[in-house]
Amino acid sequence: MAHERLLGPGEWEVAPVDGGLSAVGTLAMEAAADLAARLRGVGLGGRPLGVEVTPKLKRGAVRAARTADARRRRDTTPGFTRPGARTDPEGKVSLTPEALALEIGQRWRGQRVIDAGCGVGGNTIGFARAGCAVTAIEQDPHRLALARHNARIYGVEERIRFLNGDARRVVPTLEADMLFVDPPWGVDWDRSHTAVADLPLLEDILEVFHGSGRFGYLVAKVPPSFDPDIIAGAVARAVFGEAPGDYRRVKFVLLEMQLSVTAVTTPR
Numbered sequence: 001m002a003h004e005r006l007l008g009p010g011e012w013e014v015a016p017v018d019g020g021l022s023a024v025g026t027l028a029m030e031a032a033a034d035l036a037a038r039l040r041g042v043g044l045g046g047r048p049l050g051v052e053v054t055p056k057l058k059r060g061a062v063r064a065a066r067t068a069d070a071r072r073r074r075d076t077t078p079g080f081t082r083p084g085a086r087t088d089p090e091g092k093v094s095l096t097p098e099a100l101a102l103e104i105g106q107r108w109r110g111q112r113v114i115d116a117g118c119g120v121g122g123n124t125i126g127f128a129r130a131g132c133a134v135t136a137i138e139q140d141p142h143r144l145a146l147a148r149h150n151a152r153i154y155g156v157e158e159r160i161r162f163l164n165g166d167a168r169r170v171v172p173t174l175e176a177d178m179l180f181v182d183p184p185w186g187v188d189w190d191r192s193h194t195a196v197a198d199l200p201l202l203e204d205i206l207e208v209f210h211g212s213g214r215f216g217y218l219v220a221k222v223p224p225s226f227d228p229d230i231i232a233g234a235v236a237r238a239v240f241g242e243a244p245g246d247y248r249r250v251k252f253v254l255l256e257m258q259l260s261v262t263a264v265t266t267p268r
């Protein structure tokens with residue numbers, strides 16, 4: 001369960017409250033301070049997470065926990081692990097860590113996937129390594145060249161068609177089993193609440209998806225603070241990191257939507 005991974009060890013009494021969840025548990029003081037530090041400023045599912053500790057934590061414990069949390073955050077799931085893989089500054093911050101990209105890829109093993117806005121290739125390479133036939137679109141030619149270089153490093157260049165251009169124009173001319181989009185979140189994305197309008201590429205790709213009927217599924221990688229309920233039919237899955245610094249952190253949320261097919265029966 002996602003909440004167990006997020007909250008950590010302890011006996012939690014979880015109950016629905018006001019469209020969300022509340023979790024109540026008893027922890028040692030250090031563990032409570034650690035949890036409060038870890039969840040500070042975090043929003044999930046479109047609303048800020050609130051943490052209340054009773055009795056109130058001592059100032060020293062809060063400070064120590066925040067320092068320890070900041071230190072731990074340095075050890076996060078790595079991006080590319082192969083020597084020679086390259087990124088640019090924007091590609092680096094938005095890169096899906098290799099292990100997570102591979103895990104996402106497995107779900108689409110062997111299928112035709114379009115990556116609309118591939119960056120330096122984190123997800124594209126994950127899909128290709130899982131045996132998908134990938135069409136990777138990127139508007140920045142330098143970043144697309146990095147994606148191609150990285151695909152070569154991972155030995156999957158042959159499974160990828162690289163297209164330089166605006167995905168909003170290119171995608172409607174294509175067809176695939178799954179359309180994937182990891183839209184730019186912006187440098188200062190809101191950690192407590194994100195809406196579709198904050199992710200313009202997602203907004204446009206959603207329109208293409210619903211309008212064309214040529215893609216079986218749409219999968220979008222969105223910030224943890226995104227409210228999935230605003231997209232009808234979207235199934236959301238929180239994805240955690242794998243290293244000590246992000247093991248209990250929601251790195252991003254994957255939204256999966258299936259093309260809705262209306263069955264039409266003709267009377268005889």
Ligand SMILES: C[S@@+](CC[C@H](N)C(=O)[O-])C[C@H]1O[C@@H](n2cnc3c(N)ncnc32)[C@H](O)[C@@H]1O
Pocket residue numbers: 091094095096097116117118119120121122123124137138139140143165166167168182183184185201
């Ligand atoms: C969040 S990054 C993708 C990161 C990628 N998933 C990875 O793991 O490396 C989004 C990318 O979309 C590109 N992009 C934004 N708008 C675009 C558009 N209209 N057409 C094509 N690419 C676009 C940006 O240049 C950026 O490289």
